[in-house]
Amino acid sequence: MIDLLNMTRAGLADYCLSQAHPAVHANQLFRHTYKRMSDSPWHGGFIPQRLAEAMKQSFEIKLPVISEQHKSAYDQSVKFLLSLTDGGKVESVLMPEKKRLTLCISSQVGCAQGCVFCHTGRMGLLRNLSAGEIVSQVYLANAWIAEHPGWLETVQLPAKSRVSNIVFMGMGEPLDNVDGVVSAIKILIDPFGFALGLAHISVSTAGHLDGINAIFEQLPSVRLALSVHSVDDVKRSKIMPINRRWPLITVLDRLREQQRLGAKGILLQYTMIRGVNDSEHDAHMLAEAIAGLDAKINLIPLNEVSASRLTCPDAVTIQSFRDVLHQKGIRVMVRYSKGQDIAAACGQLVVKAQ
Ligand code: SF4
Structure with missing residues (x-):
């Protein structure tokens, strides 16, 4: 079937x-x-x-089932644990924001990239999700919202609101699963499907150059969100092993080239880790590395996971880092992840292997 x-x-x-x-x-x-x-x-x-x-x-129609759901007491975000039809498990997170409902979705069961600050990376890769399993996460979130009108009232969104924005920032490196992700995006943006705007979908990558080339070939104006985390080659290779295969400098060059061809601005994500990448010198190096790129930077204070000894810098350090970038005219925001109390924040998604 x-x-x-x-x-x-x-x-x-x-x-x-x-x-x-x-x-x-x-x-x-x-x-x-x-x-x-x-x-x-x-x-x-x-x-x-x-x-x-x-x-x-x-x-x-092979729909996973929502086997667990956890609601954040702080920001009302909801983390879903989905059981796939083969017993695999993935997570997605529904995040209410002013005037929009963003769903953070998974593209793989686990992840092969092994970034040291990321809980999902510790699972290793079990398998890719199919396009159907990716769009199922949106389908099920919309069904859950329809069944919980009181939640929409609590988060002050109009009745009948549905998922309006998608971020591929859940479990997995989406560009390790380009075929599944591209087919899923085609269904998400189809006017007869979910009818979402391509501009409302972001695909996160740790810097998978083959995947970047492949996705631009099929969806040239797709919005990418590149996880940078350090521009120092040695340090980046230590915290993000993918950098040994595709150094950041090569990835940034590829993105500049795509922007010359008309691609939209890119989002750069920078997880701030105490003593690793949080100095003012790091901020100056970051500004230099992204010169000529139309980019916005999100600084994400590390979500500390119990299995790692890495910690989050204090607020003053984060502010000084932000100020260096701001003074150079770079668009930069400090973004605290949603759902921290339910382990739904960036880098915290993890499920037990079957
Ligand atoms: S940060 Fe992303 S790419 Fe890195 S291990 Fe975690 S899920 Fe994989």
Whole structure:
């Protein structure tokens, strides 16, 4: 059986044609799947009976289940633990903000990159998520929101609000799973699917150059969020092993080149770690390294995880670092992660391997 949630509308149109039916039926099937959230969209009489019968024989909707949910007492963000149909587990985090609902989603079960400050990295990589498993996270979050109108009231968002922004910053290095991520984005931005704007989706990467090339080939204006964390080659290789394969300088050059071709500004994420990357000298080096790049920097005070001895700098150190960048005319913000009390903040997502 084929998981319908793995199919882009173009793929479904091809299927309709292969069954000697017009491709346009894919539009209705998509609308019923994602807008009406039907779990058997081939029923309902809007496609020919023969096509509906063929689909019933070949397709299913494989939705994970929400096996746990934890709500933050501080900021009302909600962390979902999802059980996949093969028993694997991933997490996603729903974060209410002024006028928008952002969902942080996972792209892999675990992660192969092994960044030392990241809890997910300690799991190792178990497997990639399929496109269907990626979009399921949005599907299930929207279903949860619909079932909890009181939560929308608490976070002061209008009734019927649904996920409006997606960040691929949950478990996994998304660009280690480009095929799954690109297909999922196509479904998320499809006007008959989730109808989100591409500008409302950010794909985070630790600096996976092959993946950057591959995603720009298919989605040239996709918004990337590059995790920098240090511009010192030796230090960065120590905290982010991916730097040994693709040094930051090469990745930044590639991003400059894409911007010359018309790509949008990039978000740079910089997790601040006490005594590792938090000095004013580090801030000057960072400013120098990103010269000529249209970029905004988020400084993220480290979320301390119990398994690591790394700690977060004090507020004065963070402010001095920010001031150096600000004085150089760089757009910079200090962003405290949401959901810290439920271990849903950046680098804290982890589930036990099966
Ligand atoms: S920070 Fe991202 S890329 Fe690095 S180990 Fe964690 S999930 Fe993987």
